[in-house]
Amino acid sequence: MRKLPIAEIIRLIEAENCFEAVAEDYSLSIKIDAYVPFVCGAVHDGHQFRKSLWDNCLHSQYERWYEEDPCTKEMVQSHPIVIAGRDSRFEYDLNRPPETAIFDTAWGKKLWRAPLGTEEKELSLQKHANFFKVTHALIQKLESLHAKVIVFDMHSYNWKRWDREVPVWNLGTTNVDNDRFGALIEQWRSKLATIRLPNGIKSTSKINDTFFGNGYFLKYITQNFKNTLVLATEISKIYCDEHTGVVFPEVVRSVEEQLKVLIPQMVLEFEKSKA
Numbered sequence: 001m002r003k004l005p006i007a008e009i010i011r012l013i014e015a016e017n018c019f020e021a022v023a024e025d026y027s028l029s030i031k032i033d034a035y036v037p038f039v040c041g042a043v044h045d046g047h048q049f050r051k052s053l054w055d056n057c058l059h060s061q062y063e064r065w066y067e068e069d070p071c072t073k074e075m076v077q078s079h080p081i082v083i084a085g086r087d088s089r090f091e092y093d094l095n096r097p098p099e100t101a102i103f104d105t106a107w108g109k110k111l112w113r114a115p116l117g118t119e120e121k122e123l124s125l126q127k128h129a130n131f132f133k134v135t136h137a138l139i140q141k142l143e144s145l146h147a148k149v150i151v152f153d154m155h156s157y158n159w160k161r162w163d164r165e166v167p168v169w170n171l172g173t174t175n176v177d178n179d180r181f182g183a184l185i186e187q188w189r190s191k192l193a194t195i196r197l198p199n200g201i202k203s204t205s206k207i208n209d210t211f212f213g214n215g216y217f218l219k220y221i222t223q224n225f226k227n228t229l230v231l232a233t234e235i236s237k238i239y240c241d242e243h244t245g246v247v248f249p250e251v252v253r254s255v256e257e258q259l260k261v262l263i264p265q266m267v268l269e270f271e272k273s274k275a
Contacts, residue, residue: 001029006130010137016145027087027127029073030134033080037146038267039138040076042154043094043131043217044069046086052120053091056113059106062245064090067107071239071247072154075256079263083138085131092124094131095155095215101128132220139225149228150270152263153218157210159236160243169193169205172213172232176222180275181229187269188231191262198250201238210234229270 004012004021009030012019020031026048047068049057073084085094090111092101102124103111142149159166169192173185185207195203213232221230239251 006133009134013134013137013141016141022086023130025127028083028085028131028134030083030138031077031081032138035142035145036080036267037142037148037271038079038150038152038263039081039083039142040079040152040154040263041135041217042069042073042076042082042084043215044089044155045071045073045084047088048086049088049091050123056116057090058110058113059090063109064088065245066158066242069154069156071252072156072235074252075235075259076152076154076263078256078260081138081142083135087127092128093216094128095217097216097219098125098128101125101216135217135220136224139221139228143225143227147227148270148275149225150267151218151221151228151230153215153230153232155211155215155232155234156237156239157234158242159238162210166210166236167204167206168197168201168236168238169195169203170210170234170236171205171207172211172215172218172234173207174212175214175219176230184229184266184270184273184275185231188233188266191266192233195255195258195262197238198254199248201251210236229275 001020001022003024005024009021016035018032022029047065068089076082090106102121105111139149171185171189189205189207192205193203197203211234215232218230218232221228240247
């Protein structure tokens, strides 16, 4: 993996070069093994939190981890194109638009001892902008090469905070063209339901049950690229203990191994469809 400026990452994409890189400020990583018609994204995978914010932050490291989406990149890391955020959403949230990407409060608790200064905000917003510059270049290139593109937008959520039974998998679809892609969305939901998990976990899947696909990553791509379907795919945190921070690697690996099969199957069905 190389460390590259954002401009160089974009240049390599525009030239259709295969590469693996981390941004020179370590805010994002990208891997392109082939210019296939699908992307795996993990915008909330990151846990980094720059040192200049430490003393001013009222949330503990565990509280930040609890609201992040750990291991979501690992679940899709074997696929040809993977883009992921490396910074914590508490620094800036890639799944929110720039105007709300920096939290003042987070999940009902004040985040900062003192309001952030302009310099700190600008640094965070530049990282946010850079991620979407790379995203734009990537999807633009893929749409120039393929009739249509599919993005697997991977997230996780804390199932224990719900006071009812919730699915292991949730697809958020309110901001995609359901008239055009509804049958494909249902195919993806049904595939996720077939996943067999260790430790007696039953793999259930639903559409718009816990989250609705309102994230900025999905909205940005959908609004800017008419032939790209974004599947906002949430897994409940059955792969870790939300209350202790312990990750269950056997569950993470099981998900990864089965997505190696299911994602290419879904891409093939997507390519064959008339959508």
